[in-house]
Amino acid sequence: MGQLDGARRAPAEDKEIFQGLKGLKILVDGLLIYGATREEHNRRLTDVLERARQKGVKFNRSKCQIAVQSVRYFGHIIDNAGIKPDPEKLRAINEMLTPKLKEELQTLLGMLNFLSRDLIKANEFEWKELHTTCLNQLKESIVTNLAFFDSSSPTLELEVDASKHGLGAQISANGKIFAYASRLQSKYEQNYSQLETELFAIVYGCRHYHHYLYGRKVQVITDHRPLESILIKSFHTAPPRIQRLMIYIEPYDLTFKYRAGTEIPVADALSRLHLPDIDEELHKEIEIFVHSSVEFDLYWTKPKSYSKQYTL
Numbered sequence: 008m009g010q011l012d013g014a015r016r017a018p019a020e021d022k023e024i025f026q027g028l029k030g031l032k033i034l035v036d037g038l039l040i041y042g043a044t045r046e047e048h049n050r051r052l053t054d055v056l057e058r059a060r061q062k063g064v065k066f067n068r069s070k071c072q073i074a075v076q077s078v079r080y081f082g083h084i085i086d087n088a089g090i091k092p093d094p095e096k097l098r099a100i101n102e103m104l105t106p107k108l109k110e111e112l113q114t115l116l117g118m119l120n121f122l123s124r125d126l127i128k129a130n131e132f133e134w135k136e137l138h139t140t141c142l143n144q145l146k147e148s149i150v151t152n153l154a155f156f157d158s159s160s161p162t163l164e165l166e167v168d169a170s171k172h173g174l175g176a177q178i179s180a181n182g183k184i185f186a187y188a189s190r191l192q193s194k195y196e197q198n199y200s201q202l203e204t205e206l207f208a209i210v211y212g213c214r215h216y217h218h219y220l221y222g223r224k225v226q227v228i229t230d231h232r233p234l235e236s237i238l239i240k241s242f243h244t245a246p247p248r249i250q251r252l253m254i255y256i257e258p259y260d261l262t263f264k265y266r267a268g269t270e271i272p273v274a275d276a277l278s279r280l281h282l283p284d285i286d287e288e289l290h291k292e293i294e295i296f297v298h299s300s301v302e303f304d305l306y307w308t309k310p311k312s313y314s315k316q317y318t319l
Contacts, residue, residue, distance in 0.1 A: 024062050028054050034081055038066075041085075048074065154183035156219065163220060166228040168274035169208040172197060175277025176212035178219060184273070188215045189281040203248060205231035206238075208278070210255045214289050224260050230268040230275070238263050 022033050030051035032039040040055055042048030052073070059066070072078060077086035082093050094101075106112040160180035167176045175189045190211065192204075199207060209227055213220055229235060237245055242253060268275055 024064060025055065025058055028058060031055060037081065039078070039080055039085070045074070154180075154185045156185045157181055157183070162224045162226055164226050164228060165209075165212050165216065165220065166271050166274045167205075167208040167212045168230060168268070168271055168278045169204040170275075170278040170281070173278045173281025174208045174211045175274045175279075175281060176208065176215060177273050177277065178212070178216050186216065186219070187273070187277060188212070189277040191281055191283055191285050193285055201231065202233055202237070203252065205229055205234045206249060206252050209234075209261075210252055211286065211289065213256050213259050213261075215286070220259055222260075225262070227261050227263050228266050228271055228274075229263065230266055230271055232265045235263045235265045 021038075025031055025033065025038070028051070030041050030047070032041075038055065040048065040052050042051050058064075077084060079093055082096055083090050084093055103115075106115050157180040164179045164182075165176065166179070167174070169175075169192075173189060173191055177184050177188070178186045188211075192207075196204070196207060209229065212227070213225075237249065238253070242250060245253060
């Protein structure tokens with residue numbers, strides 16, 4: 008490997024000078040000469056030196072390495088095994104101190120989360136016993152730190168979400184979660200439109216937490232913005248099946264607020280990693296009341312005549 012000396016030239020000029028020579032790479036002002044054998048290397052080195060003599064090009068002697076097995080070249084180590092990053096570039100990571108404080112751990116996790124986008128994604132997903140053990144430990148940490156219901160809270164917060172196959176809900180008071188719930192959707196429910204599914208998640212949350220919500224002010228958090236707007240409009244302007252689902256939440260004192268899906272990670276996870284159960288009682292009610300309802304024409308002339316007939 009060598010570095011060109013003398014007046015600065017554009018890299019394109021250097022490439023033009025040594026054009027056609029085999030076993031040569033040029034990056035900026037650095038030349039890398041390589042060969043599979045010592046003889047091939049020496050022959051190619053001779054060709055480069057001869058071309059340099061012809062063109063009046065000089066090399067910086069102090070920055071030349073000749074006939075080496077490994078070379079550091081622009082942040083990489085090149086040897087007979089291939090190309091790998093220069094360890095000096097990675098030293099700050101490899102020798103990073105172990106976190107000793109919570110803030111230091113949070114900083115490390117933030118960095119790892121940011122850098123995860125650059126990791127190779129080609130590996131097959133494989134869940135091992137070690138992962139199950141870690142998951143169970145995390146679950147235990149969550150359930151043992153569950154808050155108690157604070158009856159003095161003026162407003163409860165019900166966070167709901169729906170996925171293709173499941174529903175998730177969490178309820179909190181004063182910012183502290185005190186209950187989690189999820190369920191599988193029936194095959195009928197899975198045919199709902201997205202708007203109907205998101206509304207059904209609210210129905211499920213209200214019915215499941217009825218003993219907490221009834222008679223209290225509740226703010227419902229949803230990540231489906233169209234749902235927020237339709238629920239504050241007149242009941243009679245909503246589509247028929249939406250109306251029938253809205254009847255289920257009519258007894259509750261609800262207000263609605265939109266949050267992006269990334270801001271409700273708990274309900275989102277519960278809806279995707281849901282329990283395999285179906286709320287049979289609610290499922291039967293929905294099947295009878297919502298699915299069995301049909302539209303029909305009502306002629307108002309007959310009811311009007313009956314009204315006149317039986318008016319006292």
